[in-house]
Amino acid sequence: MSKLDAAIRFAAERHEGQWRDGEFPLPYITHPVEVLLNLRNVGQVTDEDMLVAAVLHDLQEETPTTNEEICSIFGNKAAILVSELTRVEPLEIEIASLRKEQIFELRTQYLLQGIEEMSSEAKAIKLADRLSNLREAKRTRSEGRVERYKVQTKRILKFIPESVNPALWRAVRAELR
Secondary structure, eight states: OHHHHHHHHHHHTTTOOBBBBSSSSTTTTTHHHHHIIIIIIIIIIHHHHHHHHHHHTEEEEHHHHHHHHHHHHHHHHHHHHHHHOOOOOOOOOTTTTTOOHHHHHHHHHHHHHHHHHHHHHHHHHHHHHHHHHHHHHHHHOHHHHHHHHHHHHHHHHHHOOOOGHHHHHHHHHHHTT
């Protein structure tokens, strides 16, 4: 079994019972697989560790999977990429007295700081992830939430140079129209 095949199976097991948003939700694993397909088919990425990281990118946020576990099964490079892609969230004490809009802005600041510190490889995966999430938001979110997400995406594109992966960058940009 290839490392990529093993990663898809591992992610499917770990995300079992989780669902995407929407009126007719899909199993959560469809998102990491879409990120993989975006990275490979739109971004033309063939690096196996990057493709593995694309499939595993949400495990630490959405499941009890640890970075040590990912490293022991899939290797150091994939684990480092997943770690880079794992969002750091504000603490409860930081958001306790904030309004919804303020919480969204603080979470955006954390996101942008994380992206700024990412390697180019992680940024390419983040573009593939954002492309998937943006398309999903258009299908499942209210118009107001989609617009807010688009504004956030424009800010992200300022932190990820087009040169990281021109095809993915342009695909994300095209979704903003």
